[in-house]
Amino acid sequence: MKFFLASLLLPVLVAAQDYGAPAAPSSSSGTTSSSAAVPTATSATEHVITVGLNDQFKFSPNNITAKENDTVTFFFEGSFNHSITQSTFANPCTYMSGGFNSGLQPAGNSFSLTVTNASQPIWFYCEQTTPEKHCGIGMVASINAPTSGSNTFSAFMSKALALGQSGEGSQTQSAALGTGALGAFASQAAASATSSSGSSSGSKSSSERVAIGAGAILAGVAAALYTLA
Template sequence: MFSFKTSALAALAGISLAAIPPVVRSATIDITVGGPNGTVAYAPEYVNASIGDVVRFTFEQKNHTVTQSSFASPCSPLANGFDSGFVPVADNVTSDFITAELTIENTDPVWVYCRQTGHCEQGMVFAVNPGSDAKFAAFKAAAMGLNSTTTASASVVTVTATVTVSDGDTITTTYGSYPGSSAPTSAISTDHRVIVGDNGTLTYNPANVTAQIGDTITFEFHQKNHTVTQSSFADPCTPLSASSPGTVSFDSGFMPVSTNATTFPTVTIQINDTKPFWAYCRQSTPVSHCESGMVFSVNAVESSNSSFEAFQAKAIALNATSASGSASLSSPSATSSSNGALSIHGICGAGIVIVVVSAIVGAFL
């Protein structure tokens, strides 16, 4: 079981951010992720744990992930494995770090890496119950060996997501976009601002944007608790990472904003090709925001059958087919598993960017 915890938000809301079944915890093992002065490491690099133990990851400075991989492919995400998503932490943050907990439910090896560009190849890997010092050393060596053997494909275009955290610092993360897309331009011509939850409504305003290569889109999150989660035209209310396993996709993570807030968190993405970009809000409490029509697109072809209106209609149509008794958590969550041994709960599933604004009070839903 893998869960996010942030004590500041939990204390303010008076609830836990994850619905976690009770387990017997014999020990809590602390792991530091990143750190000051550009640290690219987990400390310690591996641990031995028993069933019921909890491995607690504390995310310090920079922008890292805790992503499950495999011994055979140390720097590639394991299908159906857990992933914290990116957790940006500004250099001047020295306390109240975000933590994530992994509850050990069997003694099989668990292999982990940071999927920030180049970090795994620099040796930022971790293991639980690797079996021996030599086995972990081989895992790390395999990861670092990729640094000299892997070359960038000419067809892969980078996408830059810039996150402004509550203290005004900006953290940038880069990831691969669609193969074959046009190369990004160096000059940003236009920034398109989109209000998420404008005036308390379940909307993005505007809901459809036409953008050129090099343009940026800044999502400004207003009251309630919303996300911008990349999906697909075929499955408007399903994360793209779930409907197309192995695809790198964008997810802002949940952004709780109190009713009396006057400053609002933002997330900015850069457009590096002109293919349609589909997104939705994955909030499901008290109702599904996506199935209520809270969807968004970039460069939807309005003269085709894949228009924004058609995309929104597909999302709303899901409301009629959803099972009336389907359960939902009171706090944002996503679930993934690996051989039935691990599950992930938290404020971001397999997303690329996650932002937690600690100075938020009030009712988020």
Template sequence: MRFSTIFSASAIAGAALGADHLVVVGNGSLKFEPDTITAAEGDTVTFKFWPKNHSVAQGAFAKPCEPMDNGFWSGYIPSSQGAAADTYMIEVKNKSTPIWFYCTQGQHCAGGMVGVINQAATGNKTIDAYKNASTAFAKAGVEPKSAAGTGGMIMANGTSMSNSSSSGNSNKTGAASTIQVSGLTFAGFLGVFAYNLL
């Protein structure tokens, strides 16, 4: 009986963990791959950066290549060869709100380096429309004023560190939120895990 209680608790804890969606940033091209992600609430999206120097920032559909107030921004994550040691992760908090993002480096956004999480199934707010609007953006992508805003965390060589510089913990849109983790430990027994929040 005790085993089934532990097993049930472990199953619930495992179900609470969402899926992680990997997005490759600039691997030989000015693209996010994939540029369209479908994620459930509680899922995470991890951005993996390739040469030379890229970023990911949250924008609004109506203003491509410009940062959204209180949106996330990874800051620049450079790599001279292969994937950077650092990745950037956000958590999806509201699957019904699209999360638009772009690269702030130079003309990358104007070159179509944009993406979306949970694009609406109907209507004209599509990744193609966002790309078309971004290519009309004549100047360099606009950088947010501070790295991360209220957005995500940098993970370096398996160690996570928050790079949020604001006092808020969640995005005003409810679409993505800060994952501020100082230590993350997974125990091997039946999926039981422990974590320490900042």
């Protein structure tokens, strides 16, 4: 009986070890063939922007270049709550309808954007008004702003500074929008830094699930062998 159960155990163990492993390439003797290179996907980059570092009302850095599918993650710092609020170039301190908005976030939280159209610049600002309007003192930033022409990042900053503290309706103080797709510009996600670390623990690949199932079978067979011993 032990030999019979052991013979059942061996195929299960082999299956658990070999699941998902690529098949060894076959060689054909006497012939020459050229195998086409397997295309590899361009790896996405994560860009990091710090918001309110050392209680400065600025994004660090405030102007970056990102490729399509790149992620831009904002980390909130300092004593004041800040936001990542999308605007247009023409109205740098006014929320763009349908755009992204993290809402005012305290230090320790984070906010992420995934760039879905690198050909279009993304403009944003902080909508905090305490102790003064942060956008009006230059707390603005951009992704993929043109380096020449009339709509450069410097021109965007100048427009915000021109509004100063007296621009009517320059701030929205709007609530954070829900996560989801955001047209052609970006997708967003806001999360507390303390709770996001375990967010991926519940998802497992198919190979992990098979390995876990095989482990359970092995444990059961081992228990049966032990009982018969």
